[in-house]
Amino acid sequence: MTIRHMPVAALTAAALSLIVINSPAFAQGAAEPQAAQPMQGTAPAAISDQKIEAFAVAYLQVDKVRQDYAAKIGAEKDAANKQKLQNEANKQMINAVEKSPGMSLDEYKTIITAAQTDPDVAKKVQEKLKVSDTAQ
Numbered sequence: 001m002t003i004r005h006m007p008v009a010a011l012t013a014a015a016l017s018l019i020v021i022n023s024p025a026f027a028q029g030a031a032e033p034q035a036a037q038p039m040q041g042t043a044p045a046a047i048s049d050q051k052i053e054a055f056a057v058a059y060l061q062v063d064k065v066r067q068d069y070a071a072k073i074g075a076e077k078d079a080a081n082k083q084k085l086q087n088e089a090n091k092q093m094i095n096a097v098e099k100s101p102g103m104s105l106d107e108y109k110t111i112i113t114a115a116q117t118d119p120d121v122a123k124k125v126q127e128k129l130k131v132s133d134t135a136q
Contacts, residue, residue, distance in 0.1 A: 047111060047121060050102060055111045056128035058100035065092045 069089035076082040097108045114121040 047114060047124075049124070051107060051111065052121075052124050052128050054100060054102035055108060055125065056131070058097045058103045058108055059125075059129065061096035061100060062093045065089060065096055 066089065069085060069092070073082055073085045073089070076085055094105060097103060097105050111121070111125065115125045116122070
């Protein structure tokens with residue numbers, strides 16, 4: 001995989017755009033900004049190594065779904081079918097996160113956001129992704 005050569009910001013942006021922006025759970029959270037405030041205020045140091053490891057496992061599963069659907073979506077000419085495939089991909093990615101041991105969708109989004117804004121968290125995530133990627 002090319003994961004270890006891409007910056008975490010690019011990886012997380014891709015995952016974030018595909019998994020949470022179009023998800024009903026994200027839309028619900030966006031409508032309630034006060035509910036999201038405590039998560040944004042979470043100090044990056046509060047993210048344990050176990051959570052980062054669980055995130056890496058979930059991220060690799062999400063990325064696999066993204067790769068599986070990217071070719072199908074790219075090859076589809078009909079806009080309605082393309083949207084249907086994107087919705088399926090989003091559901092599969094959310095499912096991949098929810099089925100990952102030790103990781104919830106909210107935790108996943110929190111770690112993605114932290115990795116995009118905090119270089120220390122980004123470095124930890126990159127290291128775990130390298131380890132997890134080579135183990136698979």
